[in-house]
Structure formats: structure tokens, C-alpha cells
Amino acid sequence: MSIQSNLNTIKESLPEHVTLVAVSKTKPVSDLLQAYEAGQRIFGENKIQEMTEKWEEMPKDIQWHMIGHVQSNKVKFMAPYVSLIHGVDSLKLLQEINKQALKHNRTIDCLLQIYIAEEESKFGLDENELNELLTSVQFKELKNIRILGLMGMATFTKNQNQIKKEFTRLKFIFDSIKELKTENCNLSTISMGMSGDYQLAIECGSTMIRIGSSIFGGR
Ligand SMILES: *Cc1c(COP(=O)(O)O)cnc(C)c1O
Numbered sequence: 613m614s615i616q617s618n619l620n621t622i623k624e625s626l627p628e629h630v631t632l633v634a635v636s637k638t639k640p641v642s643d644l645l646q647a648y649e650a651g652q653r654i655f656g657e658n659k660i661q662e663m664t665e666k667w668e669e670m671p672k673d674i675q676w677h678m679i680g681h682v683q684s685n686k687v688k689f690m691a692p693y694v695s696l697i698h699g700v701d702s703l704k705l706l707q708e709i710n711k712q713a714l715k716h717n718r719t720i721d722c723l724l725q726i727y728i729a730e731e732e733s734k735f736g737l738d739e740n741e742l743n744e745l746l747t748s749v750q751f752k753e754l755k756n757i758r759i760l761g762l763m764g765m766a767t768f769t770k771n772q773n774q775i776k777k778e779f780t781r782l783k784f785i786f787d788s789i790k791e792l793k794t795e796n797c798n799l800s801t802i803s804m805g806m807s808g809d810y811q812l813a814i815e816c817g818s819t820m821i822r823i824g825s826s827i828f829g830g831r
Pocket of ligand 1: 658822
């Protein structure tokens with residue numbers, strides 16, 4: 613199957629309120645261009661250096677999403693252009709994103725990553741940490757970032773019940789904070805679902821799916 617037909621098949625099955633992020637990590641620019649020519653404008657990468665190289669080469673009307681774990685010292689490389697950072701998991705990182713955004717006189721949209729999986733993972737806030745962050749004085753001072761919602765990754769398992777439980781939990785946490793409206797917080801997005809579980813994620817309330825291998829093939 614071609615990249616174009618993979619993309620079209622997925623897009624045809626998506627409800628209108630769900631945004632597709634084409635996850636192009638490890639894939640060559642020639643593959644990304646095929647997706648671009650098929651109309652795709654949102655691409656997701658998990659390494660800042662690789663994303664920046666692709667941003668330099670690719671057409672400028674693309675929205676680049678950083679979906680991987682972000683180290684503070686690398687934020688500056690994507691600050692001029694990144695469209696949405698999915699994996700923000702600390703106030704310290706938000707402060708650095710804010711600082712770099714300010715340097716470029718822009719606002720950078722972010723999602724807060726929530727830890728929902730049962731397996732050992734280093735990344736993501738729990739519910740208490742999320743509430744603490746959103747209500748902190750330091751957070752309110754950040755004028756050059758905007759929180760658009762939450763992101764989560766389910767446990768890597770074939771057990772659909774467990775995945776459903778974790779997605780449902782992310783939706784529950786989202787619903788518990790979605791009324792919160794501050795100048796730097798406008799909650800509309802739940803980024804959950806990948807190639808193997810995006811249909812389930814949409815059933816559970818996802819509004820943004822991150823699909824790699826089902827579009828570009830295995831890595
Ligand atoms: C790689 C990756 C994806 C895409 O995974 P596929 O199974 O190839 O669709 C989605 N989200 C994150 C955070 C990733 O790192």
C-alpha cells in the first residue's frame with residue numbers, strides 16, 4: 613500500500629473532530645513529501661534535531677508537533693517554529709518553553725503529558741501533580757505558552773480492556789479540568805491513540821491521534 617492510500621483510508625474513517633498527526637520519525641523526507649502531496653499538513657516527530665532538519669527541508673505551511681520526551685536544553689532549537697509540544701511533564705520544562713517562546717516573540721502551544729500506563733515509565737504527571745501545576749502561581753506567570761489539553765500513552769499490551777481503562781482515565785482527568793480557563797489555558801485537546809489503538813482511543817474521547825506505522829510502514 614502507498615503512503616497516500618494509507619493516509620486516505622485512515623482519514624476517511626475519522627470523525628470530523630479528530631485531528632490526525634502523521635508520525636514521521638525515522639522516515640526520510642521523500643516519504644513525508646508523499647504524505648504532504650496527499651494533503652497532510654501536521655507531522656509528528658520525537659527528536660528535536662531530526663524534526664528541525666525536516667522543518668528546514670520541507671514546505672513551510674507544515675505544522676510540526678513534538679511528540680517525544682523533551683529535554684530543556686533542546687527547546688531552543690524548535691522554539692522558532694514548533695506548532696504543538698505534546699509531552700510536557702513539568703513546570704520547569706514549561707518555564708523553559710515560555711522563555712524560548714518569548715525570545716521569538718510568540719506563544720507556543722503545549723499539551724501536558726499524563727501518566728496513565730501501568731508499566732514503568734519515567735514520563736508524565738499524575739493527577740495531583742497536574743492540579744498542582746495548573747493552580748500554581750508560577751504557572752499563571754507564563755504568558756508565552758498556552759495549554760491546549762492533555763496527552764497520554766496507554767500500556768503496550770494487546771489487552772483491549774486495559775487500554776480502554778487507561779484511555780477512559782485520561783478522558784476523566786481531562787473532564788475534571790476542562791472548565792479551567794485562564795489566559796494560558798484553553799483546554800480542547802486529548803491526544804491519545806496510535807496505529808494499534810486509535811479507534812478505541814476515539815471511542816474513549818480522543819480528539820487527536822498520532823499515527824506512524826499505519827501510514828508510513830514499520831520502522
Ligand atoms: C512513535 C510514536 C507514535 C506512533 O506510533 P505508531 O505505532 O507507529 O503509530 C505515537 N506517539 C508517540 C509518542 C510515539 O513516539
